Amino acid sequence: QQQVKQSPQSLIVQKGGISIINCAYENTAFDYFPWYQQFPGKGPALLIAIRPDVSEKKEGRFTISFNKSAKQFSLHIMDSQPGDSATYFCAATQNSGGSNYKLTFGKGTLLTVNP
Amino acid sequence: DTGVSQDPRHKITKRGQNVTFRCDPISEHNRLYWYRQTLGQGPEFLTYFQNEAQLEKSRLLSDRFSAERPKGSFSTLEIQRTEQGDSAMYLCASSLEDSPRAFFGQGTRLTVV
Numbered sequence: 255q256q257q258v259k260q261s262p263q264s265l266i267v268q269k270g271g272i273s274i275i276n277c278a279y280e281n282t283a284f285d286y287f288p289w290y291q292q293f294p295g296k297g298p299a300l301l302i303a304i305r306p307d308v309s310e311k312k313e314g315r316f317t318i319s320f321n322k323s324a325k326q327f328s329l330h331i332m333d334s335q336p337g338d339s340a341t342y343f344c345a346a347t348q349n350s351g352g353s354n355y356k357l358t359f360g361k362g363t364l365l366t367v368n369p
Numbered sequence: 370d371t372g373v374s375q376d377p378r379h380k381i382t383k384r385g386q387n388v389t390f391r392c393d394p395i396s397e398h399n400r401l402y403w404y405r406q407t408l409g410q411g412p413e414f415l416t417y418f419q420n421e422a423q424l425e426k427s428r429l430l431s432d433r434f435s436a437e438r439p440k441g442s443f444s445t446l447e448i449q450r451t452e453q454g455d456s457a458m459y460l461c462a463s464s465l466e467d468s469p470r471a472f473f474g475q476g477t478r479l480t481v482v
Contacts, residue, residue: 260411286469297373297460297473298412343411347469354425355469356402357462359411 257281260344260360267367273331275363277344280325284346288357289318289329292341301342302329334367341365373474375461381480382451389447390477394463401444402471403436405429406458412473418444419466451481 259278267273279287285306290298304311304318304327311318317330331338341364345357374393382388394401399420404412415434416426420441430436433451438444448455458478462471 258411288469288471290473295475295478297375297462297476300470300472303470345411354417354419355400355464355471356414356417356425357404357412357471359413362409362411 257284257358258344258346258360260363262363263361264364265366267334267365269334269336269367269369271334271367273329273334273338273365273367275329275342275344275365276326277328277360278324278326279346279358281346281348281358282325283348284358286347286355287318287320287327288345288347289316290343290345290359292343292362298343331365334365336367336369339365339367373461373463373472375459375474375477377477378475379478379480381482384451384453384481386451387447387449388451388479389445390459390461390479392444392446392461392463392474393442394444394461395472397465398463398472399441399466400464400471401438402462402464403444403446404460404462404473406460406476407456412460415446448479451479453481455479456481 288303292298320327344360401418403415406412418438458476462473464471
């Protein structure tokens, strides 16, 4: 059972464009939703995260939009740069009730930003 | 502090051999996690420690796998009698006790031949 579904699998964007990656979750107990960026041969790096009490969070060029009723959230990368080319993973965890905060990841999106 | 450190970065082993990986978490983090990542997939949870106590193990963690965190600092993950299906990136992450913000190491890439 895949609890976090991520799309698209791959994405090609021109420099300066907007990259949008979508995720949907099933477990309503999830209440913390981070995005990770991973370069080849490296571990995932925490990029930005959101809790369901807000509908949007922005950090620099990165924005998370969250729709609690639809159980969906998305990552928007504004003014995409070639250096943003990487694999992006959405994830979810339960951030309450003594949870161990183990992360459930999507399958990832390979982003390529062309110069 | 330079973050979560994992050693070795790469390991090639023959089928049937035992391997051991080490993870040094961020020093003030008392939670430590192991994940496994296969090609084209997201990381999958294996096990988690709070200080020296192993509090949860995934069903992915067969009886050939064992993890320890003897003094609540570094952790080791051992795989006995390796199989080709064990080939993957093994990732370690750590966090503060009351925080969901997990920071990952660079991973150990295991290849079983």
